[in-house]
Amino acid sequence: MSTDTAEIEGPDILKEWVGKTRTYEKSFNPELYHEVQQFIFREARLQDIHDYDAWEDLWTDDALYWVPANGTDTDPERQMSLIYDNRSRIALRIRQLKTGRRHSQTPPSQLARVVSNFEFLKSEADDIKVMCNAQIFETNLRGDTMWSSRNEYSLRRVDGELKIAYKKVVLINNNKAIYTLSFLV
Amino acid sequence: MDGNFKSKWDELIQPGMVHGSLYYDDAIFKEEVEKIWFTTWVYIGHESEIPDRNDFVTKSIGPMPVLMVRDSNGEIQLLLNRCPHRGNAVCVQERGNRARFTCPYHSWTFSNTGDLINYAFPEGYKGTDKSGLGLGKVTRTASYRGFVFGSMAAEGPTLEEHLGGAKRCIDQLCDNSPTGEIEISAGFLKHRTRANWKFILENECDGYHPAFVHSSIFSVADSAIGDLYGNDAVAVTRSFGNGHVEVDPRPEFRRRDKPMSWFGTSAEKLPDYVAQMNAAYGEERARQIMIDGSPHTMIFPNLFIAEIQIFVIQPVSANESIQHSTAIQFKGAPDINRRLRQQTMGSVGPAGFLLADDTEMYERNQRGLEIRQPEYLYLKRGDFRERRDEDGFLIAHSTDDMPSREIWKHYRKMMEAK
Numbered sequence: 001m002s003t004d005t006a007e008i009e010g011p012d013i014l015k016e017w018v019g020k021t022r023t024y025e026k027s028f029n030p031e032l033y034h035e036v037q038q039f040i041f042r043e044a045r046l047q048d049i050h051d052y053d054a055w056e057d058l059w060t061d062d063a064l065y066w067v068p069a070n071g072t073d074t075d076p077e078r079q080m081s082l083i084y085d086n087r088s089r090i091a092l093r094i095r096q097l098k099t100g101r102r103h104s105q106t107p108p109s110q111l112a113r114v115v116s117n118f119e120f121l122k123s124e125a126d127d128i129k130v131m132c133n134a135q136i137f138e139t140n141l142r143g144d145t146m147w148s149s150r151n152e153y154s155l156r157r158v159d160g161e162l163k164i165a166y167k168k169v170v171l172i173n174n175n176k177a178i179y180t181l182s183f184l185v
Numbered sequence: 186m187d188g189n190f191k192s193k194w195d196e197l198i199q200p201g202m203v204h205g206s207l208y209y210d211d212a213i214f215k216e217e218v219e220k221i222w223f224t225t226w227v228y229i230g231h232e233s234e235i236p237d238r239n240d241f242v243t244k245s246i247g248p249m250p251v252l253m254v255r256d257s258n259g260e261i262q263l264l265l266n267r268c269p270h271r272g273n274a275v276c277v278q279e280r281g282n283r284a285r286f287t288c289p290y291h292s293w294t295f296s297n298t299g300d301l302i303n304y305a306f307p308e309g310y311k312g313t314d315k316s317g318l319g320l321g322k323v324t325r326t327a328s329y330r331g332f333v334f335g336s337m338a339a340e341g342p343t344l345e346e347h348l349g350g351a352k353r354c355i356d357q358l359c360d361n362s363p364t365g366e367i368e369i370s371a372g373f374l375k376h377r378t379r380a381n382w383k384f385i386l387e388n389e390c391d392g393y394h395p396a397f398v399h400s401s402i403f404s405v406a407d408s409a410i411g412d413l414y415g416n417d418a419v420a421v422t423r424s425f426g427n428g429h430v431e432v433d434p435r436p437e438f439r440r441r442d443k444p445m446s447w448f449g450t451s452a453e454k455l456p457d458y459v460a461q462m463n464a465a466y467g468e469e470r471a472r473q474i475m476i477d478g479s480p481h482t483m484i485f486p487n488l489f490i491a492e493i494q495i496f497v498i499q500p501v502s503a504n505e506s507i508q509h510s511t512a513i514q515f516k517g518a519p520d521i522n523r524r525l526r527q528q529t530m531g532s533v534g535p536a537g538f539l540l541a542d543d544t545e546m547y548e549r550n551q552r553g554l555e556i557r558q559p560e561y562l563y564l565k566r567g568d569f570r571e572r573r574d575e576d577g578f579l580i581a582h583s584t585d586d587m588p589s590r591e592i593w594k595h596y597r598k599m600m601e602a603k
C-alpha cells in the first residue's frame with residue numbers, strides 16, 4: 001500500500017492546532033470505508049439519542065477516550081484534558097448519566113451531529129486508524145451551542161465486530177473558554 | 186447626615202438578604218470592576234507558571250488581561266498589554282518566552298520590564314523622552330509562597346494584611362508538598378459560565394449543595410466527600426474577614442485519624458510520597474499534615490483552593506464569567522501528582538463529574554433572577570448558631586450560609602468606600 005506523509009510545514013502554532021505528522025493511507029478500500037463510516041455514523045446516532053448502554057458497548061476493554069484542552073498533540077500525562085477516561089472512567093461517566101440526576105444533562109441536550117471527511121491513517125498494528133471531522137448542534141436550557149471537532153479513532157475487530165479502542169476529540173476552540181460539555185462528544 | 190438616610194447598599198444588602206439586581210445589573214457590575222477588581226489584591230498566577238527568564242503567560246484582573254512575565258533579570262512583572270502609542274496589543278500569544286515585545290502596528294518595541302526601547306523612524310520623535318512611554322503595569326505586585334497577586338490601587342493594605350488569617354490555608358496547602366512548594370504546571374481548563382461571578386464565589390464554600398447537586402456522582406463512585414457536608418457533619422465553615430472563607434474538614438479527618446483519608450486513599454497506596462513527607466517533616470508532623478490534608482478556601486475575590494486544585498474566577502460581564510481550573514502539583518512528588526491530575530480531570534472543567542453540574546446551577550440561578558419576585562435572596566441559614574473559634578474567627582456548621590453573609594459584608598464595605 002502506498003502512503004502519504006502529511007508533514008505540516010510552517011510555524012509551531014500551526015502544528016499545535018492541526019497536529020504533528022500523520023501518515024495517511026493513499027489506497028482506497030471501498031468495503032472497509034463503507035463499514036467504518038457506517039460504524040461511526042451509528043456511534044454518532046447513539047450519542048445524539050443518549051443511548052448510553054449501547055454506546056458503552058462500542059468500546060474495547062482497554063479503551064481510551066481523550067478530549068484534550070489547549071492544543072492537539074498535548075501530553076495527557078502532564079497537561080489537563082477536558083476528558084481523559086480509561087475504560088473504567090468511561091463506565092463511571094455512563095453510570096453518572098444514568099442516575100437521572102446529572103443535572104447538566106437533565107433534561108438531556110438535544111443534539112444532531114454531522115460526521116464527515118473520513119481519511120484512513122497508516123496503521124502499524126491491526127487497528128484501523130481513521131480521522132474525521134464532526135459538527136454538533138446542541139440545544140439545552142442555556143440555549144444553542146455549535147461544537148466543531150477533528151476526531152481520531154483506533155478501531156479494532158473483536159469477534160468480528162468493530163470496537164473503539166481509542167477516540168480522540170480535538171475541539172477546534174479547546175484553547176478558549178467553553179460552555180459545559182456534559183453530553184457524549 | 187439625616188438619620189433616616191439609607192444608601193442604596195442599605196437597600197440592596199440587608200442582614201441575611203441580598204437583592205437580585207446585585208447579580209444582573211450592568212451598572213453595578215461596572216462599579217464592582219472599579220471598587221473591587223481594580224482596588225483589592227487579585228490573584229494573578231503562580232510563579233511556577235513562568236519558571237524561566239523571559240517566560241510570560243496571559244492572566245487577568247477582572248475583565249482586563251495582564252501579562253505575567255519573568256523578566257530578563259528573573260523578576261516577576263505584571264505588564265498591561267496595551268501599546269502606549271494607539272492601544273494595539275503588543276502580544277497576541279497566550280504564553281511563550283521572549284525578551285521583547287514588538288507592537289505590530291507601528292513597530293514600537295518594549296523590553297519585558299515594560300520599557301520602551303525603540304520606535305520605528307525615530308527622527309519623527311526628536312526630543313521625546315522614552316521613559317514616559319513604557320507599557321502600563323499593575324500598580325502593586327506581591328507574592329506569598331509563590332502565589333502572585335496584583336492590585337491596581339496605589340494605596341491600601343499590604344498583601345499579607347489582606348490575606349490575614351487565610352495565610353494559614355496557603356501554608357497548609359504548601360505543607361502537603363514534601364518540598365514545601367507547589368507547582369501550577371498542567372495548564373488550565375477554561376469553563377465559560379453564563380452567570381454572575383458572585384454565584385461562583387459563594388458556591389465555593391457552600392456546604393449545603395453537595396448532597397443534592399453532586400448526588401449523581403456520590404451514588405456511583407465511592408466518595409467520602411458526601412460525609413463532610415451531611416446534616417451530622419463535624420466539619421465547620423470559617424470566615425477570616427476581608428471576604429476570605431473556608432470549609433474546614435479537619436475535625437472530621439482528625440476523628441478518622443488516618444493519613445491520606447482526606448484524599449480518599451491510604452498511606453500504603455502512596456509509599457514514595459509518605460516516605461518523602463516523613464523525611465521532610467519528621468514522622469509526627471508528617472502524620473499530622475497527612476491527616477489534616479489540603480485546605481478548601483476561597484480567597485476573595487478570585488482564588489479558590491479546592492484541596493487538590495485551584496480555580497481562578499474571572500468576571501466577564503454581569504451575566505458571564507470564566508472559571509479557570511487546574512490540578513495542583515506537589516513539587517518533586519511524582520507518584521501523588523499523577524493522581525492529583527487524574528482526579529482533577531475527572532471532577533472539574535466543562536466535562537467534569539462535579540463542575541458541569543455546579544455550573545448548571547449557576548446558570549439556572551442567573552436565569553431565575555429574571556423573575557422579579559421575590560426580590561431578595563435568602564441567606565439566613567444557621568445565623569443563630571454562628572460562634573467564634575479560639576482565634577476569634579467566626580465559625581458555623583458546614584452547611585450554613587455564614588460564608589455568603591461574610592462575603593457580602595466585605596463586598597458592601599468595598600462598594601461603599603468612596
Ligand code: FES
Pocket residue numbers: 268269270271272273288289290291292293
Ligand atoms: S499602536 Fe503600537 S506602535 Fe502604534
Ligand SMILES: [Fe+2]
Pocket residue numbers: 394395398399539543
Ligand atoms: Fe459543588
